[in-house]
Amino acid sequence: MVDYEQRESCPRMDSSQISSLILFVIFVLMSAFFAASETAFTSVSEVKLKTEAKNGNKKAEKTLQLKQDYNALLTAILIGNNIANIACSAIATLFFVRLMPDYGAMVSTIVTTILLLFLAEVTPKLVAKLLSKQIAMFGASILSVVIILFKPLIWLATLWQDMINQLV
Numbered sequence: 001m002v003d004y005e006q007r008e009s010c011p012r013m014d015s016s017q018i019s020s021l022i023l024f025v026i027f028v029l030m031s032a033f034f035a036a037s038e039t040a041f042t043s044v045s046e047v048k049l050k051t052e053a054k055n056g057n058k059k060a061e062k063t064l065q066l067k068q069d070y071n072a073l074l075t076a077i078l079i080g081n082n083i084a085n086i087a088c089s090a091i092a093t094l095f096f097v098r099l100m101p102d103y104g105a106m107v108s109t110i111v112t113t114i115l116l117l118f119l120a121e122v123t124p125k126l127v128a129k130l131l132s133k134q135i136a137m138f139g140a141s142i143l144s145v146v147i148i149l150f151k152p153l154i155w156l157a158t159l160w161q162d163m164i165n166q167l168v
Contacts, residue, residue, distance in 0.1 A: 020095045027087040031120035034081035036128040037139040038074065041067055043132035059137040066140055066147075075157045076147045085120070088112055 013021075046067060052060035066073050092112045097104030128135045147154065 017095060017098070020091050024088055024091045024095070027084045027091065028115060028120050031081055031084035031088065031116060032124040033139065033142070034077050034084060035121050036124035036135050037143060038077045038081070039125040039128035040132045040135035040139065041070070041073060041077075043129055044136040045133070048133060049136075057137075059140060062144065063137045063140040066143055067136070071158065071161075072147055072154050073143065075154045076143060076150045079150050079153050079157075080146055085116060088116060088120075 041063075044063070044067065046064065049060045049064040049067065053064050089108070089112050092108040093105055095104075096108040096111070100107060
């Protein structure tokens with residue numbers, strides 16, 4: 001038998017917590033996209049892309065263009081993945097600290113690490129290794145926009161890389 005008084009005392013999620021969960025899922029998906037894109041672009045055959053591009057495949061052509069400027073592509077992917085992962089961590093910490101003030105940060109760290117590892121790193125990279133051409137071509141248009149948005153950060157990272165290369 002259900003004890004309705006006890007059921008009423010159980011905390012319910014409010015709209016800000018639901019919004020936090022939705023945002024968390026969106027950032028996990030973004031992280032998965034960037035992780036998959038990184039593996040797809042490192043694994044995809046340039047020869048196959050060139051063949052498809054010569055046959056008029058515009059997505060293959062766009063993918064090939066991005067692959068040819070790999071440093072900018074990789075930098076944009078790494079920036080996007082870091083933003084997504086940091087956002088996941090921040091959102092989860094706020095969420096769990098609100099639910100469990102004493103242990104929320106620790107619970108958040110454990111839960112976020114496990115979820116990001118399996119859902120946003122391992123699984124997307126395994127799939128991208130198997131379907132590299134399809135995933136690289138799917139992500140090419142999105143990544144083109146990301147590269148434009150992150151252009152100043154990519155420029156800064158390139159300067160940093162050049163400076164490190166001169167030191168080494």
